[in-house]
Amino acid sequence: xxxxxxxxxxxxxxxxxxxxxxxxxxxxxxxxxxxxxxxxxxxxxxxxxxxxxxxxxxxxxxxxxxxxxxxxxxxxxxxxxxxxxxxxxxxxxxxxxxxxxxxxxxxxxxxxxxxxxxxxxxxxxxxxxxxxxxxxxxxxxxxxxxxxxxxxxxxxxxxxxxxxxxxxxxxxxxxxxxxxxxxxxxxxxxxxxxxxxxxxxxxxxxxxxxxxxxxxxxxxxxxxxxxxxxxxxxxxxxxxxxxxxxxxxxxxxxxxxxxxxxxxxxxxxxxxxxxxxxxxxxxxxxxxxxxxxxxxxxxxxxxxxxxxxxxxxxxxxxxxxxxxxxxxxxxxxxxxxxxxxxxxxxxxxxxxxxxxxxxx
Amino acid sequence: xxxxxxxxxxxxxxxxxxxxxxxxxxxxxxxxxxxxxxxxxxxxxxxxxxxxxxxxxxxxxxxxxxxxxxxxxxxxxxxxxxxxxxxxxxxxxxxxxxxxxxxxxxxxxxxxxxxxxxxxxxxxxxxxxxxxxxxxxxxxxxxxxxxxxxxxxxxxxxxxxxxxxxxxxxxxxxxxxxxxxxxxxxxxxxxxxxxxxxxxxxxxxxxxxxxxxxxxxxxxxxxxxxxxxxxxxxxxxxxxxxxxxxxxxxxxxxxxxxxxxxxxxxxxxxxxxxxxxxxxxxxxxxxxxxxxxxxxxxxxxxx
Numbered sequence: 231x232x233x234x235x236x237x238x239x240x241x242x243x244x245x246x247x248x249x250x251x252x253x254x255x256x257x258x259x260x261x262x263x264x265x266x267x268x269x270x271x272x273x274x275x276x277x278x279x280x281x282x283x284x285x286x287x288x289x290x291x292x293x294x295x296x297x298x299x300x301x302x303x304x305x306x307x308x309x310x311x312x313x314x315x316x317x318x319x320x321x322x323x324x325x326x327x328x329x330x331x332x333x334x335x336x337x338x339x340x341x342x343x344x345x346x347x348x349x350x351x352x353x354x355x356x357x358x359x360x361x362x363x364x365x366x367x368x369x370x371x372x373x374x375x376x377x378x379x380x381x382x383x384x385x386x387x388x389x390x391x392x393x394x395x396x397x398x399x400x401x402x403x404x405x406x407x408x409x410x411x412x413x414x415x416x417x418x419x420x421x422x423x424x425x426x427x428x429x430x431x432x433x434x435x436x437x438x439x440x441x442x443x444x445x446x447x448x449x450x451x452x453x454x455x456x457x458x459x460x461x462x463x464x465x466x467x468x469x470x471x472x473x474x475x476x477x478x479x480x481x482x483x484x485x486x487x488x489x490x491x492x493x494x495x496x497x498x499x500x501x502x503x504x505x506x507x508x509x510x511x512x513x514x515x516x517x518x519x520x521x522x523x524x525x526x527x528x529x530x531x532x533x534x535x536x537x538x539x540x541x542x543x544x545x546x547x548x549x550x551x552x553x554x555x556x557x558x559x560x561x562x563x564x565x566x567x568x569x570x571x572x573x574x575x576x577x578x579x580x581x582x583x584x585x586x587x588x589x590x
Numbered sequence: 591x592x593x594x595x596x597x598x599x600x601x602x603x604x605x606x607x608x609x610x611x612x613x614x615x616x617x618x619x620x621x622x623x624x625x626x627x628x629x630x631x632x633x634x635x636x637x638x639x640x641x642x643x644x645x646x647x648x649x650x651x652x653x654x655x656x657x658x659x660x661x662x663x664x665x666x667x668x669x670x671x672x673x674x675x676x677x678x679x680x681x682x683x684x685x686x687x688x689x690x691x692x693x694x695x696x697x698x699x700x701x702x703x704x705x706x707x708x709x710x711x712x713x714x715x716x717x718x719x720x721x722x723x724x725x726x727x728x729x730x731x732x733x734x735x736x737x738x739x740x741x742x743x744x745x746x747x748x749x750x751x752x753x754x755x756x757x758x759x760x761x762x763x764x765x766x767x768x769x770x771x772x773x774x775x776x777x778x779x780x781x782x783x784x785x786x787x788x789x790x791x792x793x794x795x796x797x798x799x800x801x802x803x804x805x806x807x808x809x810x811x812x813x814x815x816x817x818x819x820x821x822x823x824x825x826x827x828x829x830x831x832x833x834x835x836x837x838x839x840x841x842x843x844x845x846x847x848x849x850x851x852x853x854x855x856x857x858x859x860x861x862x863x864x865x866x867x868x869x870x871x872x873x874x875x876x877x878x879x880x881x882x883x884x885x886x887x888x889x890x891x892x893x
Contacts, residue, residue, distance in 0.1 A: 384812070384816075392863070519682075558695075561697075572678035
């Protein structure tokens with residue numbers, strides 16, 4: 231009989247290896263799913279993982295890789311901090327929307343004045359929007375002990391309604407002939423978040439995501455905050471005795487994750503998206519949760535996971551165009567990736583043993 | 591406000607609260623067994639699409655509901671196997687289940703958008719349905735409304751009056767002690783998770799077959815999350831669960847009635863926020879009771 235035996239210490243080798251095993255298993259299971267849908271599995275996997283980088287249209291899709299990975303990484307870095315401490319901010323999607331609304335409103339307030347101050351003001355507003363939205367579940371948890379998972383999630387639906395109201399009302403383009411959506415910020419030079427190197431997709435938000443990875447790594451390994459976060463995650467009681475104020479930690483972790491999500495929304499609305507429409511949010515806030523786990527809540531891992539997830543997005547769009555593969559199949563594919571990761575994760579803390587259970 | 595019919599509104603509350611009540615009673619049993627499954631939304635939407643597809647293909651809404659319960663239970667087994675056998679993190683696995691369920695349902699429902707499903711007839715209750723005021727509010731609904739209430743009653747009896755229910759509670763309160771007493775912790779939890787999945791599936795099917803009634807992507811719109819909130823609100827007790835579901839059903843039904851009446855000057859988008867804000871408000875105002883002792887903790891016989 232096969233049974234599980236707890237390892238004395240988590241295996242370092244498996245910690246690194248499990249994401250790769252999970253990706254490989256997902257390719258097999260995903261291939262089966264594509265075959266069931268009547269598509270050539272090898273071609274589908276190649277279209278998703280290979281063609282965006284090296285295929286015929288790679289010159290178009292390669293910049294998209296950074297455009298899509300940027301917000302995912304930025305949000306996931308923030309989330310990973312809280313997840314490590316056992317603080318579950320699931321509402322990054324809402325904080326992302328609020329960041330975009332605040333930033334767009336700030337930018338549009340200055341329209342059409344040209345000043346170098348507009349863009350920094352929008353950045354501050356975006357971060358503020360995300361932080362404020364994240365403070366609602368954070369402060370309610372600290373003050374009333376409400377569950378942050380549920381409150382932050384409920385606020386996603388509220389944020390979506392708020393977004394619709396803004397796109398149809400206050401922030402609607404007065405010259406938009408009645409169509410919903412704001413002015414195009416990407417065409418307003420002072421507010422536009424353009425590529426730093428044209429044609430690469432490397433805009434300010436991607437640059438900030440890369441900085442966040444480095445800062446995140448330093449904070450987790452060298453800074454006292456990182457120590458407190460890890461302590462609180464591993465043993466909440468020990469953390470309290472060690473002088474960590476749980477309320478303070480909740481506010482800081484939620485604030486950082488909310489602020490980064492808000493910034494991601496800001497850079498998206500000022501750049502790739504351009505305008506605030508009803509369909510502005512496409513689920514980055516939720517996919518970032520997968521990215522955070524796939525990257526093992528480790529900044530470097532998140533960087534790689536974000537790029538991989540961006541690849542499945544772009545490859546998925548390509549597969550949709552070229553092979554008529556439904557977009558929902560890609561969503562399932564991403565969900566599977568997380569399942570397999572969670573399943574093989576058992577190998578880091580346990581090992582499989584053959585034979586009968588030893589007498590305790 | 592004046593052109594809202596109170597009898598219609600109260601009747602609507604019963605309809606609106608039924609899918610949430612179904613999903614919530616399932617999750618209540620799961621949590622009493624010590625497992626936190628955040629995948630309710632994913633199981634609900636899978637139930638919604640399974641129910642709609644089966645009902646449309648077979649022409650029978652009852653087969654649809656059965657298919658929805660089966661679909662929800664099967665999906666919940668992914669969560670069960672991962673968390674109980676592979677000891678994965680329950681929060682992360684539950685979230686993954688929701689993401690996966692949203693994708694799966696969109697895939698399964700591709701050909702069914704805009705299709706009209708079979709109608710679910712009301713249960714004909716002679717005499718009762720003719721009682722003034724109470725008749726239209728309480729006794730002119732389909733059988734699933736009453737089934738949901740019966741399940742709640744059944745769960746209350748199960749948890750408080752049967753041996754199996756006490757075993758389930760013991761497993762949820764302290765799985766190490768339950769294990770030491772010889773109870774099969776993993777088996778009990780897997781059965782509870784399957785029950786939760788089946789109930790969430792039924793709730794989803796109620797949305798796609800009765801309330802809306804058609805299939806649209808993402809149609810649960812947070813109902814599964816509201817169900818999770820109601821379990822906390824109810825302090826893990828079946829009786830208060832009904833109250834909670836009616837309260838949230840009330841917030842939803844009222845905002846829908848306000849939208850329809852057109853008499854208020856509030857934009858629709860703000861009215862749509864009402865059920866979610868009401869959920870948050872109730873979570874804040876009512877201090878939750880004590881959660882089951884082992885809630886969310888992974889169990890391994892060696893530790």
